[in-house]
Each structure stands twice: as structure tokens, then as C-alpha cells.
Amino acid sequence: MKQEILFSCALGMLLALLFYVPTAAVPLGAPPTPIQTPIPTIAPSSLDWTDLPLPQLSTLAVLDGVRTSPTDAGWPQPGGNARHTGRSPYAVPIGMPQLRWRHTIGRTGSPSTPIIAPDGKVYVAYRSSLAVLVALNPDGSVRWSREGLGPPVMGSDGTVYAPAQDEAELWRAIAALDPDGTERWRYTPEQRTEIGQLTLGPDGTIYATGGMPGFDGAVVLALRPDGSLRWAFQGAGLDYTFQPAAVAPDGSIYIVTRSQVVALTPDGKLKWHFDPHGEMQAWPVIGDDGTIYAVAGCCVSDGGGYFYALNPNGSEKWRFPIDRAYRAYAAAAPALGQDGTIYVEGAGQYQGVSFYALSSDGRLKWKYERPEARPPFEAFGTPVIDSNGTIYVGSLDSRVFAFSPEGVLLWVFTGDLGSEPIVGSPSPGPNGRLYAPIPEGGLVALETSIQPEIRPWRDTVIVSGLPDRSFEQLDFMGVGYDADTGIWRSLVQFDWPELPGLVPRETILALPLAGSSDPPQGMDIAVYPVLNRGPGLVTWQTQPPTAEEPLTTFHVGTETGIWVLLNLSWPPPEHGVMLQGPESGETNLKLFLTTEHESGISAVVALDLNIPPTSQVLPLPPYSPPEFRVSWSGFDSDGQIAGYTVQVREGAEGEWRDWVDNTTAEAAQFAGEHGQTYGFRVRCWDNDGAMEPYWLIEDTQTTVDGIAPTAEISSLPETQERTWWIVSWSGSDDLSGITGYQVQVQEGDGPWRLWIQDTPFTQALFISQRSGTRYAFRVRARDRAGNWGTWTPDEAAVTVSGADPSGLFTANLPLIRR
Structure with a gap:
């Protein structure tokens, strides 16, 4: 009889499932009241158990996205750093994102790759006839905008540097702005140099690429943070360049022209140039070991091309063929994973685009293909890698792709972006968002909704009339009273994750109500906390004890095929909950699916997490x-x-x-x-x-370093017939090292005056044409901590005995570097 009753209950549940379809998505932040939705009659074959109104994220994915490395100052320039590795210090939670906001300027303009400050503020330039640089708050509202400024980079102190237009709307200057948008300085080259893009070096030097009208050659400018010119390079015989330079840790500068990879010394001298096979337009990338990566393949007469890896001395390390199925287009540069994997796009000559991963020795690791895509209109762009190793790349047909390091396609975002291509890199921010630039569509912010789910390790029913039976393999559980088998209780137990620093705004227990006894009736269900984990197989006789008072009580009506949502406090009961309905009277049962059901639908706890700052x-x-x-x-x-x-x-x-x-x-x-x-x-x-x-x-x-350095001035002859001589000095420091010297000069009995302001050199040429005059010199040194030493107590003096008193002239000409 008992088996027949159980069978009839199971049959009743299965019949109820015939009338169950997934309901519309229920917002998990809603009050914990029963969801009452009429369910239409459908055929069993048309049931789609995967269309659930529940989040599909894992708790682990959220935890990976909580804390980001604090050692990187945001996303200060294209490629993320001076080497353009494309590695972001920020993590993006895994899951399909949604459009959070969109910013446009109300007129035609192509947005640059955005840069992101550590506090989440976003800077983006729109290039049109008259460009505009816009600073945005994390919520997409405008902080300020400045016309006539191009793609920005950001210094570690928050200073924003950008190419600037002149009155004729030509890119002939470089501007520096304070974080509030106030212009600090503007540098205009003496020659009419047209400025391309900027790179910020590790030491704060601003590098600008460009060219000059009438000059067939590349131009690179190096500016100090105060706007003064450090050096200028004019490469006659080299093609022009407007792609940003890449700067190696040793100070070497690498640029790509239309047909060359060019290496410069830290002081702006030509080291070497490499001539690849094919036209180049994407910026160079420098690996952790100093390898230089560059893409060539656009406009090659034979339809082929290569992805190049070069040694720091300019010799070829290896090349990867890009021909037809792997042909690269000009707009996209590679990105480098922490393990040395290289991610870069490729495209067929007439059809098919690819995104592929190469090992550091030039072998193909994996490839993702879109064989029906039309290059270049649907080609991939420049990728970026977050701190979890997830790779994000936009495409020219308005999509954003996310790949795992193993090449698994995690998701493709296609919604709400219109039909415009995504240009530049989708840039991760400190808030877990992705910022994607879209021509004519502005800048969009994509964000994943974070509501992780926790599945029970045990969800089963215990029955008083079958006290020694375990039903943990049953695909349903029940609550209520049955006239033949007695009281039914449901036990739902979870292993709660550790959420360091996370405070759920809401903890929702969602129960899939799938069936009811016949005739269906309403029911009040009490939720009791379980006091211990319980035995290996639980029965009515071995059920774990519960608290005397329920956590909450809720009511369900006669409907089935719905999610019942219950608010729990955090932390929830350590060992789970027991659901108890009426335990006497006439038959009244409510049936819920368990993790054993083939549909995959079961009870779940959804956490609406408050992600910490x-x-x-x-x-x-x-x-x-x-x-x-x-x-x-x-x-x-x-x-x-x-x-x-x-x-x-x-x-x-x-x-x-x-x-x-x-x-x-x-x-x-x-x-x-x-x-x-x-x-x-x-x-x-x-x-x-x-x-x-x-x-x-x-x-x-x-x-x-609390001890200032010492300095010493070299002695000079008492008299000097020549009107010029070398003044030499030296210094020592016991810790951080000397970075500069100041040298003063005294004429006769006059006051000491500064001759050399701040120099790393230890010799200079002094010229005088005033006879009979005594000149004395003294020096002091500064260390890397900024400590200035005292002036040398002993001076070096010389008297000019020459005969031409035509006035005084001094020159600071460094001869020997310290």
C-alpha cells in the first residue's frame, strides 16, 4: 500500500510537470511572496528545462572578480602600459554582460580606446573635424570636456596628456591637463610636425609619433612631464608613423612605420630598423623577455604576410605565416598573456576571419574561426586580457567575444550596440565593467549582473509512515500530510561558500514548485533551521534536529510550475533548512524538484552580492x-x-x-x-x-635614504692663460645613488650664482674672456631619494691671465656622463 501511495504521488507529480513551463524571469530582489503565474497546457516534447529564471554564474567566477591587483595605475594608455602588452590589472566577472550605459557627443566622431583611472573615471577622445576629449564618471555622466584634443594617456599623478589641434584643426601640439580638465601646458614643435599618438614611458616621459609635411621620414618626440623637449628624432628614409611607440624596460623605443620596425636608443638615436614582408600599421608589442612583436600583412601583393617576433638586437626570432586563412588586417595589434601566449586576429583574403593563440616560440596553440564572416568588415580587433586570463576582443560587426585561456568561447555579446564596428580594445575597469568604443555609437559600458547561485548538496524528503526509508535518490521532495503515509518534510542543505568581504544584499532560497496533491489546496509552510549536518543517509528516524522556532513562514496557493522565493538572512543556517507543512488532517502535499531530476532544475540559493569597494x-x-x-x-x-x-x-x-x-x-x-x-x-x-x-x-x-650624498670639486690651476677650461666634479652616496649635481660659480669677490642647475654629468666646459678675473666653483649632489647634500667646503679657483677683456661667456657642455 505504501509503495502504491508513493507511486501515485510520483505519478501525480509527473502529471503536474506536463502542465509546467518555465515562468518569466523572477527578479531575485523581489519580496519573498509566491509567484502566481498561469501555466498553459503544452506537450511534453516541447518542454525546455534550460530556460530558467535563475542566474547562471558560479560563485567562483564572482570571487575571481572581486579583488584586482593594486600595483597597476589603472588602464593609462592603449595596450595598458608602455609595452602595449594588453594585460589589464582588473578582472571582469564571468557571465553574459548587459549594456550599463552609452555616451555619445551628439555629432559624428570616432571614439578612441578609452583610458581608465584607478578611481574608475574614464577618458575618451572623439576624432572628427574638431576633436573633443571627454572625462566621464563611472556612471557615464560627464565631468568635463575639452575641444581640440585627441586620444589621451594618463600619468601616475593623474595628469592627462593628449595631441592637440591648432586653429586650422591640424594636430600640431601636445597638451597636458590636470585631472579637473585645466590645461597645465602645451608644447608646439618648432617645425610643423603633425602629431600622431602618445605613449607614456615608465619614467613619465611622453613619446609622440608623427611626421612633417614635405619631410619623408618618421618623427618621434620625447617630452619631460613639465612639457620641455628631451629629444627629437627625425628618421630620413624611414616611412612616417602615427601609431604609438612601445617602450622597453631598458628605455629602448620601438615604432612601426608603414613598412619598417624601428628601434631607437633611450636618447633618441637610431639603433636599427627591420624591413618585414608587407605593410604595417598596428603598434608594436614588447614581451616580458624583450621580444618585439609586430604584424605585417596588409596590402601585400601576393596576398600573404607574417606575424613577426624580433630579438632586441633587430634580428628575426621567428615568423608565423599569415596568408589567406591567417592574413592579418592593419587595425589590430596582439596581446600577451602572463604565460607568454600571444593572442592576435587573422582574416582570409575574401572570406573567413580567425582569432588565434600562439605560443611564445611561434606555434599555433588554438584558433577560433568564423568561416562565413567577411573580412575586413567582420574582422576581429585588438584583444585585451583581464587579471583572470580571460581574453576580450571586439569585432568590426559590433560584437564582443570572451575566450578562456584554453580557447573556450565563454560568451558573445551582440545586444544594443547597433551595427557599427567596435574599434580599439574593450578596456576593463576597476568596477568589473568593459568599456568598448564604437564609431558613431559612442562609448558603451558593459557590466555583468552578479548573482551567484549555490546548489544544495542534499535535497530530499522524509516520511513519517516510512521511518526507516531514505529517499535521497528520488527526483522530487514533498511537504505536507498524506492520509496514508503520514507527514512529509523536506530537508534542503547547502555548503555555504566563504565570501571574504562580501555582504549579500539578499539571500534568496528559490524552490521549484512542480506538483500538488489532487485536489490542489493552499498551504502554509514553515522554514526551520537544521542544527547539525545529519547522517550519511537521512530518514525520518535519523533526521537531524531543528530549532524550536521557524525562521519564517510562507504561503503557497494552488498553482504549480512556479518558483517560490524566500528571503533568508546572511549568514544563513549553517546546516540548511527543514520545510514543514500541515502535519494532520486531510491529504495536502506540495512537491518540489530535486537535484536528481533529469531537467537539472532544483532548489537554489541566489546571492545578490554587495561587491566591496x-x-x-x-x-x-x-x-x-x-x-x-x-x-x-x-x-x-x-x-x-x-x-x-x-x-x-x-x-x-x-x-x-x-x-x-x-x-x-x-x-x-x-x-x-x-x-x-x-x-x-x-x-x-x-x-x-x-x-x-x-x-x-x-x-x-x-x-x-636619510643620508645625503657628498660631492667633491676637482682642483684647478691657480692661473689659466686660456679663456676656457674643463670643470670636473664627483660624488658618492652609500645607498640610493646620485642622480644629479648643481654647480655654482663665483666671479671675484661677488656672490655665488648657479651655473649648472641639475645635471647627471660630472664635467662641463667653462668659457671666459675677461682677463685678470678669478673664478671659483663649488658643487653639491642629490640622491634618488631627493636629498641634496651640502655645498663643497673647498672650492676650486682659477685666475684668467688672458688679455682680451671682451666680457664673460659661459657654456655648459657635458662631455663625460657620470
Whole structure:
């Protein structure tokens, strides 16, 4: 009889499923009231169990996207850094994104690849007849805009540098702007150089590529952060270039012209040039080992081309053939993974486009093909890689693709972007968003909705009339009372994940209500917390104990084929919940699907997570004086940072200790000891209590140099018949090293005056034509921490005995570098 009852219940449940279709998606933030949706009658073969109103993200994916590396200052330039590796310090949660916002300027204009500050602010230029540079808040609202400025780059102090147009709307200058949009300086080359794009070097040098009308050659300018010219390179015989330069850690500069890869020394001299097979227009990329990567293949007469890897000395390391099925188009540069994998696009000559991964020795690892796509109109662009290793790439037919490092296509976003191509790289930001530039469509921000799901490790029914039976293999569970088998209770247990720093706004238990006893009736169901994990196989006799008072009680009506949503507090009951309905009277059962059901539908807990803000200590120089300023900043998508705690440790193995605790300030003075290295890290929290975890290592570190360097001036003869002579000096420092000298001169008994302001050289030429005059010299040195030493107590003096008193003339001509 008991088996017949169970069979009839199961049959009733299956009959109920014939009338079940997935309902419309239920917002998991809705109040925990039953969802009552009429279900039409459909044939069993048309059931689609995969169309669920539940999130499809994994908790792990969310955790991977919570904390980003604090050691990188945002996304300050195309390619992310001076080497253009395309590696972002930020992670994007895995999952299909949605369009968060779109920004346009209301007129025709192609947006540049955006740059992103560590605080989430976005800078993008729209190039048209009159360009405009726009600064956006994280929510897409405009902070400021400036006309006549092109694609920007950003310094570590927040200064924005951009090519600038003159009155004729020609790109003839470079401008620097403060973070509030105020122009700090503007540099215009003496010759009518047309400026291309900028690159910011690791030391803050601004490199600009370009050309000059009437001059058949490449032009590269190097500017100091204050806008003064460091050097200029004019490469006669080399093609012009407007792609941004790449800068290696040793200071070497690499550019691509239309038909060459060109290497310059750190002071702007030509080292070598390499002539590839085919036309080149994508910027060069420098690997971790110094390898230079460049793409050639556009406009090749035989339809072929190559992807090149060059050694730092200019010799060819290897090449990968790009012909027909692998032919590259000009707009896209490669990106480099942390493991050395190279990601680059390719396209067929007439049909088919590809995205492929190469090993560091030039072998094909994997390839994703779109054989029906039409190049170049549907070709891939320049990829970018987030800190999880996920690769994002746009396409010229208005799509964004996401690939795993193994080549698995994770998703393709095609919605709400219109029909315009995506140009440049989709740039990840500190808020987990992707920013994609679209010609005529503006700049769009894509964001993944973060609501991870947790499936139960146990969901089963226990029946009082069958006290020694386990039903853990059954594909349904029930709640209520059956006149023949007694009380039915459902046990739902979860292994809760650790969510360091995450505070769910809501914790929703979703139950798939699939069937009911006949005739269906309403029911009040109580939710009790379970007090221990329970035995291996649970029965009525071995059921784990529950608390005396329920967590909550809810009511379900007569409908089936719906999700019942219950709000739980966080943290939820450690060992799960027991669902109990009426336990006497006439038969009244409610049936829910379990994880054993072939549809894959079962109870689930969905977490609407409050992602904590992120913060970082801003970079410090390698060496600092005994007292120095430490600054930090944070970002929260809702703009609700409530406080910071900054920690410090001495050396790499020291213990972390709180330095500035529970503060809203974003800077403080630190005092250290000479020779000691200090590391700093920070965490922050928002007004809802979501707290960022500490990074495992320091955000930045610096070594204190508290002893100034010493200097010495070389002696001179007492008299000098010549009107010129070499003045020499030297210096020493016991820690950080000397970076510069100041030299003063005294004429007769007159005051000391500065002769050489700040030089790394240790010799200079002094010229005088005033006879009978005594000249004395003294020097002092500065170290890398910024400490200036004292002036040398002993001076070097010389008296000119020449006969031509035609006045004084001095020249600072460095001869020998220190």
C-alpha cells in the first residue's frame, strides 16, 4: 500500500510537470511572496528545462572578480602600459554582460580606446573635424570636456596628456591637463610636425609619433612631464608613423612605420630598423623577455604576410605565416598573456576571419574561426586580457567575444550596440565593467549582473509512515500530510561558500514548485533551521534536529510550475533548512524538484552580492627621504566608501601592522629609518559593511635614504692663460645613488650664482674672456631619494691671465656622463 501511495504521488507529480513551463524571469530582489503565474497546457516534447529564471554564474567566477591587483595605475594608455602588452590589472566577472550605459557627443566622431583611472573615471577622445576629449564618471555622466584634443594617456599623478589641434584643426601640439580638465601646458614643435599618438614611458616621459609635411621620414618626440623637449628624432628614409611607440624596460623605443620596425636608443638615436614582408600599421608589442612583436600583412601583393617576433638586437626570432586563412588586417595589434601566449586576429583574403593563440616560440596553440564572416568588415580587433586570463576582443560587426585561456568561447555579446564596428580594445575597469568604443555609437559600458547561485548538496524528503526509508535518490521532495503515509518534510542543505568581504544584499532560497496533491489546496509552510549536518543517509528516524522556532513562514496557493522565493538572512543556517507543512488532517502535499531530476532544475540559493569597494596605495618611488607622504584611493560603484585602514610592514618578511586605522583621509605623512624598506597596503569598506580583503603583498614599497650624498670639486690651476677650461666634479652616496649635481660659480669677490642647475654629468666646459678675473666653483649632489647634500667646503679657483677683456661667456657642455 505504501509503495502504491508513493507511486501515485510520483505519478501525480509527473502529471503536474506536463502542465509546467518555465515562468518569466523572477527578479531575485523581489519580496519573498509566491509567484502566481498561469501555466498553459503544452506537450511534453516541447518542454525546455534550460530556460530558467535563475542566474547562471558560479560563485567562483564572482570571487575571481572581486579583488584586482593594486600595483597597476589603472588602464593609462592603449595596450595598458608602455609595452602595449594588453594585460589589464582588473578582472571582469564571468557571465553574459548587459549594456550599463552609452555616451555619445551628439555629432559624428570616432571614439578612441578609452583610458581608465584607478578611481574608475574614464577618458575618451572623439576624432572628427574638431576633436573633443571627454572625462566621464563611472556612471557615464560627464565631468568635463575639452575641444581640440585627441586620444589621451594618463600619468601616475593623474595628469592627462593628449595631441592637440591648432586653429586650422591640424594636430600640431601636445597638451597636458590636470585631472579637473585645466590645461597645465602645451608644447608646439618648432617645425610643423603633425602629431600622431602618445605613449607614456615608465619614467613619465611622453613619446609622440608623427611626421612633417614635405619631410619623408618618421618623427618621434620625447617630452619631460613639465612639457620641455628631451629629444627629437627625425628618421630620413624611414616611412612616417602615427601609431604609438612601445617602450622597453631598458628605455629602448620601438615604432612601426608603414613598412619598417624601428628601434631607437633611450636618447633618441637610431639603433636599427627591420624591413618585414608587407605593410604595417598596428603598434608594436614588447614581451616580458624583450621580444618585439609586430604584424605585417596588409596590402601585400601576393596576398600573404607574417606575424613577426624580433630579438632586441633587430634580428628575426621567428615568423608565423599569415596568408589567406591567417592574413592579418592593419587595425589590430596582439596581446600577451602572463604565460607568454600571444593572442592576435587573422582574416582570409575574401572570406573567413580567425582569432588565434600562439605560443611564445611561434606555434599555433588554438584558433577560433568564423568561416562565413567577411573580412575586413567582420574582422576581429585588438584583444585585451583581464587579471583572470580571460581574453576580450571586439569585432568590426559590433560584437564582443570572451575566450578562456584554453580557447573556450565563454560568451558573445551582440545586444544594443547597433551595427557599427567596435574599434580599439574593450578596456576593463576597476568596477568589473568593459568599456568598448564604437564609431558613431559612442562609448558603451558593459557590466555583468552578479548573482551567484549555490546548489544544495542534499535535497530530499522524509516520511513519517516510512521511518526507516531514505529517499535521497528520488527526483522530487514533498511537504505536507498524506492520509496514508503520514507527514512529509523536506530537508534542503547547502555548503555555504566563504565570501571574504562580501555582504549579500539578499539571500534568496528559490524552490521549484512542480506538483500538488489532487485536489490542489493552499498551504502554509514553515522554514526551520537544521542544527547539525545529519547522517550519511537521512530518514525520518535519523533526521537531524531543528530549532524550536521557524525562521519564517510562507504561503503557497494552488498553482504549480512556479518558483517560490524566500528571503533568508546572511549568514544563513549553517546546516540548511527543514520545510514543514500541515502535519494532520486531510491529504495536502506540495512537491518540489530535486537535484536528481533529469531537467537539472532544483532548489537554489541566489546571492545578490554587495561587491566591496577596491582600493590601493598609490605608487611610491624606489627611495624616499626619512619623512614622505603616502597616498591612497578607492573606488566603489555606488560611491559609498566609508573608510580605509592602511597597513605597513618592514621588509619583505615583516609583520603587517595597522598604521592609519579607520580613516576617511586619503593621505598621511610617514616617518621611517635610514636603510629600512617599508611596504604599504590598504583596504576599504562601504556604508553597507562590504569590506575589501587585504591584498597578499604590498601595494607599493619604498626604501628610506636619510643620508645625503657628498660631492667633491676637482682642483684647478691657480692661473689659466686660456679663456676656457674643463670643470670636473664627483660624488658618492652609500645607498640610493646620485642622480644629479648643481654647480655654482663665483666671479671675484661677488656672490655665488648657479651655473649648472641639475645635471647627471660630472664635467662641463667653462668659457671666459675677461682677463685678470678669478673664478671659483663649488658643487653639491642629490640622491634618488631627493636629498641634496651640502655645498663643497673647498672650492676650486682659477685666475684668467688672458688679455682680451671682451666680457664673460659661459657654456655648459657635458662631455663625460657620470
